[in-house]
Amino acid sequence: MSDSLSKKIKEAATYLRENGVKDPEIVIILGTGLNNYADRIKGAITIPYTDIPYFNTGKAEGHRGELIYGEHQGKKVICLAGRFHYYECNSMEKTAFPSRVMVELNVGRFIITNASGCVNMTYKAGQLMVISDHINLSGNNPLIGENLDEYGLRFPDMTYTYDRELREKLLKEAANQGIDLVEGVYTMVSGPSFETPAEIRYIRNIGGDCVGMSSVPEAIIANHAGKEIIEISFLSNMAAGVLDKPLSGAEVTEAAKGIEKDFAQIVDIAIEI
Numbered sequence: 001m002s003d004s005l006s007k008k009i010k011e012a013a014t015y016l017r018e019n020g021v022k023d024p025e026i027v028i029i030l031g032t033g034l035n036n037y038a039d040r041i042k043g044a045i046t047i048p049y050t051d052i053p054y055f056n057t058g059k060a061e062g063h064r065g066e067l068i069y070g071e072h073q074g075k076k077v078i079c080l081a082g083r084f085h086y087y088e089c090n091s092m093e094k095t096a097f098p099s100r101v102m103v104e105l106n107v108g109r110f111i112i113t114n115a116s117g118c119v120n121m122t123y124k125a126g127q128l129m130v131i132s133d134h135i136n137l138s139g140n141n142p143l144i145g146e147n148l149d150e151y152g153l154r155f156p157d158m159t160y161t162y163d164r165e166l167r168e169k170l171l172k173e174a175a176n177q178g179i180d181l182v183e184g185v186y187t188m189v190s191g192p193s194f195e196t197p198a199e200i201r202y203i204r205n206i207g208g209d210c211v212g213m214s215s216v217p218e219a220i221i222a223n224h225a226g227k228e229i230i231e232i233s234f235l236s237n238m239a240a241g242v243l244d245k246p247l248s249g250a251e252v253t254e255a256a257k258g259i260e261k262d263f264a265q266i267v268d269i270a271i272e273i
């Protein structure tokens with residue numbers, strides 16, 4: 001089973017190398033409604049996920065389903081414009097597969113982005129948040145199964161998952177550039193149903209500042225392999241029960257349009273620092 005996972009990872013990485021993806025330094029995983037950032041990459045090669053071995057071809061709302069590789073800010077970057085969610089794949093192995101492939105390609109830094117619901121009542125919808133830690137309420141973990149020793153340890157430490165020094169630099173530079181950036185804890189739930197108001201009160205009580213249906217699998221895989229991680233969340237809406245109105249996926253995608261400029265500036269900083 002794990003042998004075949006290892007083989008699949010290598011096959012996908014070989015395909016990407018053979019199609020021009022050479023020595024990428026940074027991967028940017030683009031969240032819901034945030035895929036347009038990929039258009040900033042110059043001299044880009046675009047590879048549809050449908051062409052990459054073992055990449056899931058399902059496409060969630062607000063995601064393109066393409067890998068874009070090129071140069072940006074003097075660095076060789078990959079944009080994953082479209083991610084696989086646990087709620088689509090029904091398997092952590094499939095959800096985290098692109099991150100496994102990024103590790104195999106020897107990418108040094110993961111910039112993970114997402115849209116999430118705002119749980120912290122001192123923050124508000126429309127803000128950007130740099131993630132300091134996470135709580136995994138998905139009920140699963142992408143490292144379950146035989147450990148792939150070539151990438152990391154069986155029991156990886158998670159204390160320093162989100163690089164503190166990089167986070168401090170990011171917060172400082174965001175302030176210099178006048179961008180509103182807060183800091184907090186991301187809570188992952190499986191979805192696809194949004195949370196109930198009671199679940200949101202529970203998440204607030206256990207220390208979550210925002211809630212979403214992604215990113216934790218990618219962060220665990222990147223941390224397992226000792227990669228630098230910067231994670232940025234767009235607080236697209238107040239979480240369930242905060243406002244007296246229902247939530248919708250369309251609202252999340254729509255809200256993301258308003259933040260594109262600040263989001264791009266923050267990701268640019270995350271590449272540069």
Ligand code: HPA
Pocket residue numbers: 115116117118194195211212213236237238239240247252
């Ligand atoms: N809950 C879960 N995931 C989300 C939300 C939310 O309120 N907003 C955007 N992604």
